[in-house]
Amino acid sequence: MGKLKSVVLKELEAYFFSPVAYVVFAIFLSITGYFFYVIVSMNKFAMMLPIFDNMAALLMFALPLLTMKLINEERNNGTFELLLTTPLSPATIILGKFIACMVVVTVLLALTLHYPCLLKTYAPELDMGPIWSGYFGLWLLSAAFTAVGIFASSVTGTQVTAAILSFAILLFFQLISLASHFMDTYLGEVISSMSLLQNFFLFTRGILATGNIIYFVTFTFIWLFISVRILESEAWR
Amino acid sequence: MTNNIVVMDNVSKYYGNFCALNKMSFSIKEGEIVGLLGPNGAGKSTAMRIMTCFMPATSGKVTVAGFDTFENPDEVKRNIGYLPETPPLYENMTVLSYLKFAAAIHEIPQKEIASRVGYVIERLGLNEVKRKIIANLSKGYKQRVGLAQAIIHKPKLLILDEPTVGLDPKQIIEIRTLIKSLAGEHTVILSSHILSEVSMTCGRVIIIKEGMKIAEDTVLHLEQTAQSEHRYNIKLILPKDFDFQAETASLASFSLENAVQEDRLLFLKANFENEGDYDIFFNKLTSKGVVFREVTPYKPTLEEVFISLTSSDGKEND
Numbered sequence: 159m160g161k162l163k164s165v166v167l168k169e170l171e172a173y174f175f176s177p178v179a180y181v182v183f184a185i186f187l188s189i190t191g192y193f194f195y196v197i198v199s200m201n202k203f204a205m206m207l208p209i210f211d212n213m214a215a216l217l218m219f220a221l222p223l224l225t226m227k228l229i230n231e232e233r234n235n236g237t238f239e240l241l242l243t244t245p246l247s248p249a250t251i252i253l254g255k256f257i258a259c260m261v262v263v264t265v266l267l268a269l270t271l272h273y274p275c276l277l278k279t280y281a282p283e284l285d286m287g288p289i290w291s292g293y294f295g296l297w298l299l300s301a302a303f304t305a306v307g308i309f310a311s312s313v314t315g316t317q318v319t320a321a322i323l324s325f326a327i328l329l330f331f332q333l334i335s336l337a338s339h340f341m342d343t344y345l346g347e348v349i350s351s352m353s354l355l356q357n358f359f360l361f362t363r364g365i366l367a368t369g370n371i372i373y374f375v376t377f378t379f380i381w382l383f384i385s386v387r388i389l390e391s392e393a394w395r
Numbered sequence: 396m397t398n399n400i401v402v403m404d405n406v407s408k409y410y411g412n413f414c415a416l417n418k419m420s421f422s423i424k425e426g427e428i429v430g431l432l433g434p435n436g437a438g439k440s441t442a443m444r445i446m447t448c449f450m451p452a453t454s455g456k457v458t459v460a461g462f463d464t465f466e467n468p469d470e471v472k473r474n475i476g477y478l479p480e481t482p483p484l485y486e487n488m489t490v491l492s493y494l495k496f497a498a499a500i501h502e503i504p505q506k507e508i509a510s511r512v513g514y515v516i517e518r519l520g521l522n523e524v525k526r527k528i529i530a531n532l533s534k535g536y537k538q539r540v541g542l543a544q545a546i547i548h549k550p551k552l553l554i555l556d557e558p559t560v561g562l563d564p565k566q567i568i569e570i571r572t573l574i575k576s577l578a579g580e581h582t583v584i585l586s587s588h589i590l591s592e593v594s595m596t597c598g599r600v601i602i603i604k605e606g607m608k609i610a611e612d613t614v615l616h617l618e619q620t621a622q623s624e625h626r627y628n629i630k631l632i633l634p635k636d637f638d639f640q641a642e643t644a645s646l647a648s649f650s651l652e653n654a655v656q657e658d659r660l661l662f663l664k665a666n667f668e669n670e671g672d673y674d675i676f677f678n679k680l681t682s683k684g685v686v687f688r689e690v691t692p693y694k695p696t697l698e699e700v701f702i703s704l705t706s707s708d709g710k711e712n713d
Binding site for chain 2: 160161163164165167168171172175176235236237238239240241242243244245246393394
């Protein structure tokens, strides 16, 4: 437990003592702010739904950048030799890095909470249910993105390729939602139900479906599990 | 358990088809300082990485501190401190937070971390830089932080891979002194391709070449074995009109490697077949009025030992 905590703290220190997190935060928040202003002033509707969709798309760019260095930087700096010659297990390393990144994402999402507060001020009857569920959905989505990012970082040699690979994987899991449009069969339905977008959809509408939650948890778990296996096999290659 | 802290038994390591270690066997006793010596690419780092459980051996058995590296890696890892060739540092952390992290992942209990970190900072002279970002430290300090990380959990065995590579001479002496002072508390195994390095710090040397152990001995003994002849550097002052060649022609049992004459001064590098031959040489010349200014027995350096060992071994293989 102490070891996991120290890995998390070390990663958080790395995030907040390097410019990457701040740059990603600044870009994410200014674009979100711009969209909030444009969408609300054009629609004149007090709702977060279109903003959530925008934030989900932005996270797809932000998280590959936040996760790209997590594993391959250790490998390139030789710090892997430190981690793997202490009684630290690969699972602890991956989990620690995942938790640290989720803390960063949680802070990032929390920094957008003033938008619903602003809406609430001008529309006191605003239903907060879909907003909370939307945030929960975004958080689960981020967990899935982070897991993919960690995987990409563990199989690539440089940060740029890691970012590109994780973006490609995420894009793939977004685009398969279109499968049902092209395949008018049961298979098309199944494939599109595997997409990240499809599973995120109901959260923004205020519906917490068990199936969607299980989907995100499983998706995250699988990518993290593969990453652990990659670290374990490191020595054998 | 015997007091062997490392036992390598017939260990081989292949990277694909490339053989990095070839049936290597050696053992290291508790309290020793042992040097792994060999040219670059000889397999020193590979041997060390196998001992630290960073990578498994292809075949053979490695036991560290009584635990098998394959079956019980976590126990092995608890008993070793490892400094890889490039110190494993997080450049954007401060020395203090890095050492706290290292202490935690080495399973030092939470309440002892502060005191252990304080101890290694004191021990390795890191007090001035403890709040600095590691990226801003000199190479010598980085190496010390790396060493601090390796000893923080009081390991029985310290494994240091080329600990002085890339340092300036002053830093090399500092690190060397540190390693020597650590030897009292830990068994130390260090690798190097610099022979003077090993001869100055280590009691015993294991020389490896192309993945094979070609010699294993004390530094003293290795030097003696390579010294098969009795060689002396001699400086003489000759009497006027003295014909050195003619006078010494009758002494068959010595050969000159080198002779430089400057007026009446003569510098010689001479080989004698037997120990007594030098005495005959000396008596003969002094009786003719030659003055001996300087005589130094010429000891081969470890460099020469090393070259003679590695090259003769190469010939045997061909």
